[in-house]
Amino acid sequence: MDRISGLPEELLVKILWFVPTKVAVSTSVLSKRWESIWKWVPKLELVDIWPELAVRDFMNKNLPLLRAPAIESFRFHTFSSLCTPEDIHKWLGDVVSSSIRELDLKYYAGEPAVLFPSSLYTSQTLETLKLDGCRILVDVPRTVSLPSLKTLLLGGVTYANEDTLRLLISYCPVLEDLTIELSASGDDNLKAIVVISPSLQRLTDGGSYSTSEYVIVTPSLKYFKVENYAVGFSYLVAHMPKVEDADIVVNEHLEEPFELITSVKRLSLCVLYNCGEEVNLICITMVLSSIIFNNLQHLKLCIRFDYWSKLLFRLLQDSPNLRVLSLHVDVERRFKEYETISWNENESSVPSCLLESLETFEFAEYRGSQEERDFVSFIVKNARRLKSSSITPCTREVTCSSSEGSND
Secondary structure (H helix, E strand, O other), X not given: OHHHHXXXXXXXXHHHHOOOHHXXXXXXXXXXXXXXXXXXXXXXXXXXXXXXXXXXXXXXXXXXXXXXXOOOEEEEXXXXXXXXXHHHXXXXXHHHOOOOOEEEEEEOOOOOOEEOOHHHHHOOOOOEEEEXXXXXXXXXXXXXXXXXXXXXXXXXOEEOOOOHHXXXXXXXXXXXXXXXXXXXXXXXXXXXXXXXXXXXXXXXXXXXXXXXXXXXXOOOOOEEXXXXXXXOOEEEEOOOOOOOEEEEEEOOOOOHHHHHOOOOOEEEXXXXXXXXXXXXXXXXXXXXXXXXXXXXXEEEEEEOOOOHHHXXXXXXXXXXXXXXXXXXXXXXXXXXXXXXXXXXXXXXXXXXXXXXXXXXXXXXXXXXXXXXXXXXXXXXXXXXXXXXXXXXXXOOHHHHOOXXXXXX
C-alpha cells in the first residue's frame, strides 16, 4: 500500500475511477493522504450496494463536497422509496450542472414519479442517458437540446404525452444508439413509437404490449432489433439500406421487417409458436417469396412451430451467399402428423448456397424426428462446400419424448 500511496494524486484518482463509489470512499481511512482522494474521482456509482437511508445521507452530505471539476458519470439504481423523488431531482440538478457525460438512473420506487430538472434536457455535454423504471417521468420541455447525446436507453419509463418520445429524439442530432422498452402495464401514454433520426445507427425495440403503430425513418441504421409482441401493428417504416445486422423476434405476423433489411449480412430470427400455424406459414412464405438476401452470410434461426423445414428451405433459396447456418428447433408436434417432404434433389432446385457457399452447419436441440432427419440428410447430401457441422442432441426428457418416429 505504501508503494501505491507514493503515486501521483492524478494516478490515484484514475485507479479509484475503476472501483464502485463505496470502495473508493472506504479508502479514506487508509491514511491522511487517502482521506480526500476519492472526492476528486469524477464518478458516482450507487447501485443497490448500501442501505438506501445511508445512500441518502451520503449524497446529501458529500455531494456538495466533491472536488472534481466535473462529475462525468452518475449511476444510481434503487428500488426503495426512502430516496424520494425530491431527493433524486436535487441530486440530478447538481450532477447535470457539472458537465456530466453519462447518466444512468434506475428507479422503481412508489408514487410519485421522478421529474427531471429542466437543465437535463439542455445539457451540452451529456453523451449517454439511460433511464429505467416506471416511476421515471419523461416530460420534454420546449427548450430541449441535447447536441452531444449519442446513446439513449428508455426502459419502461412513463411519458408525459404521446409526442414526448418523438420530440426527445428529434432534438438529439448525433444520436447513434437507441433502446426502447415499453412498460408492461401499458400506462406509458404511448400509442405509437415514432423514431425519426438521420444519425441513428443502432435501434433496439424491446417489445410492445400496448403500442400498435410504428413510424421509423432511420436511413443510417446498421443494427436493428425488434421483439414483436403485439397484434395488428400498423407500420410506416422507411427502407434501411445500410442494415447489416438484425435480430428479429416475431410472434404473430412476419411482414415489413424483412422487406426493409434486404442488405443484412447477419440475421438472427426467432419465430415463436402460434396456434394458427398453417395460416402463419402461408403468410411467411408469401412474404419471403419476393425477397432475396444477397448479402446474408450468417443465419441463426430459432423456430417454435410445426412445418419449420418449409420456412427454412424458403430462406435458403433466398440467401444465395449464406456461409453459416445455425438452427434451433423447439417443437412438440401438436396438430397434423408430419408429412414426409419429397425434396426435389435435381441440382436446379437445390438452394444455390448449399452448392456454392455454405461452410458451417449447426443444429441445436436435435430430437431425431422424421422432419429433422429429412432436413439434415438433405443438407449433408447437397452442401458441397461444408467445412464443419455439429448436431447437439436435445437433453430435455419431456420434450424429447414427443419426437415422432424412431431414429434411423
